[in-house]
Amino acid sequence: MSTLIEQLKGQIIQELNLVDLQPADINPDAPLFDYDGLGLDSIDALELTVILSKYYGIKVTDPAQMKKAFFSLATLAEFIAEHQSAPVAA
Amino acid sequence: MIELWYTPFGLAALPPMVLAGYLARLPPAWQQRVLACRRPARQQATLFGALLLQHALSAQAEPQLLEHVQRTPDNRPYLPGSEIDFNLAHSGGYVACALSTTCRVGLDMEYRAPKSIRAFRPHFRSAEWAAIMAPRTDTLQQFYNLWTQKEAVAKADGRGLNIPLREIQIQHRQALLAGTHWHVREVWLPEAAAYTLHVASSQPEALTPLRQVSFPILSSNPTDHYPLISYRSA
Secondary structure: OOHHHHHHHHHHHHOOOOOOOOOOHHHOOOEEOOOOHHHHHOHHHHHHHHHHHHOOOOOOOOOHHHOOOOOOOHHHHHHHHHOOOOOOHH | EEEEEEEEOOOOOOOHHHHHHHHHOOOHHHHHHHHHHHHHHHHHHHHHHHHHHHHHHHOOOOOOHHOOEEEEOOOOOOOOOOOOOEEEEEEEOEEEEEEEEEOOOOEEEEEEEOOOOOHHHHHHHHHHHOOOOOOOOOHHHHHHHHHHHHHHHHHHHHOOOHHHHHOOOOEEEEOOOOOOOOEEEEEOOOOOOEEEEEEEEOOOOEEEEEEOOOOOOOOOOOOOOOOOOOOOOO
């Protein structure tokens, strides 16, 4: 799981263009969307669905159903581990 | 009437004394909220959003209401028992505020960052996507145009991203969501052509011009209104 979390940190920084962050800055348990976490916004939520599709082959059409999985990096990694059928080449 | 305000801010961390000077203008709960922000840009968006809302409330002769802002379970800020409805939006180096005493309001602003938009297709209805992809259309501009309209409606409604955006139907500056009509207007950010900003409202109230507010740097001295919560490093 820790490898997946480290992978996700890099993918989120790259795909969401979070140029002010290093992977070490991201606490896996911090909220992704709240002001006291990464402070991501609504477009970022949809970018996360793109990451799920592009890197993990998981199709999400409705971010509204992802509230629990999108809470933190750790919950997102858990969701991926549960739903990924096969690794997808980046 | 819908009052509109905005302010620019920097993306780098503020020097501690400057931050302390700004924080001293805010009630303790807002100070804590600003200090809890881990990313400098997010911290400034939260700080200047609070100052902007305080300014907008001052224009209603109600600056003290900032202390009474609460949040719904879907995290929409509101003023319990007040006729004032407001909404804040930030993107890049700007934050904006809409406030009305006569209708419900939602605001969304986005910097038109270049991005591959095909993955966003499921969130638009067929006619909307056709408008985005139409020949001789600035695809990115049209994408953000429709996106900010939907998001403004979702914020006015109050459920935000808990509403599947596909359920918000945009047509000719009107939006339809679950049988409710919303009025949607575009607002120009005078000095920032690369941003798209839309206001959604429950009534076709007139909009004021979008007015810029500047917040001069203040020191945290004893004349300030609120006790200052100690600054801590992020």
